[in-house]
Amino acid sequence: MGIQSLNLIDLPENYNMKFYLYHFVRWPQLSFVAENNEGKLVGYVVGKMDDEEPSGHIVSLSVMRTYRRLGLAQIMMKQTTAQMKQVFGAEHVSLHVRKTNRAAYGLYKDSLKFKVDTIEKKYYADGEDAYVMKLLLD
Numbered sequence: 060m061g062i063q064s065l066n067l068i069d070l071p072e073n074y075n076m077k078f079y080l081y082h083f084v085r086w087p088q089l090s091f092v093a094e095n096n097e098g099k100l101v102g103y104v105v106g107k108m109d110d111e112e113p114s115g116h117i118v119s120l121s122v123m124r125t126y127r128r129l130g131l132a133q134i135m136m137k138q139t140t141a142q143m144k145q146v147f148g149a150e151h152v153s154l155h156v157r158k159t160n161r162a163a164y165g166l167y168k169d170s171l172k173f174k175v176d177t178i179e180k181k182y183y184a185d186g187e188d189a190y191v192m193k194l195l196l197d
């Protein structure tokens with residue numbers, strides 16, 4: 060519930076509970092949350108594996124506004140990508156990010172060393188293009 064409400068506040072791509080439960084049941088090792096001292100959820104990452112190739116994918120990532128720039132997203136991303144490799148033998152991980160999302164693009168490119176693989180035109184429902192970014196897990 061905490062993940063869903065944070066997602067509704069922070070991102071235009073929203074999912075129903077069935078969608079989240081499917082990911083938690085199928086790839087329980089690939090989702091992480093960050094909590095504050097009172098146990099309130101302040102960030103999450105949801106990951107999954109590709110069905111055909113040894114490739115992980117970041118489904119959604121968000122950190123509550125008042126807890127940003129503390130390194131939480133970077134820590135959660137490192138946790139899920141490490142699990143993708145260790146548990147599922149992932150060779151790389153991919154994600155989609157809006158071209159105008161400077162914070163997320165900065166996180167992926169500068170801190171986590173993802174590279175832009177392709178651009179998917181009009182990937183998002185409102186017509187915005189997505190960068191498809193990839194990281195080799197060597």
Ligand code: ACO
Nearest residue numbers: 119120121122127128129130131132133162163165166170
């Ligand atoms: N501007 C530029 N670079 C940034 C910014 C920003 N606003 N925020 C983070 N970064 C980069 C910096 O390089 C930063 O390192 P630094 O603080 O040492 O300079 C690095 O990312 C690490 O930042 P974190 O503190 O780990 O990131 P944070 O916990 O603040 O979370 C996030 C970043 C998840 C993008 C947050 O801003 C957020 O929740 N945004 C709204 C939701 C969103 O856009 N999610 C990603 C969508 S794409 C997807 O889900 C696959």
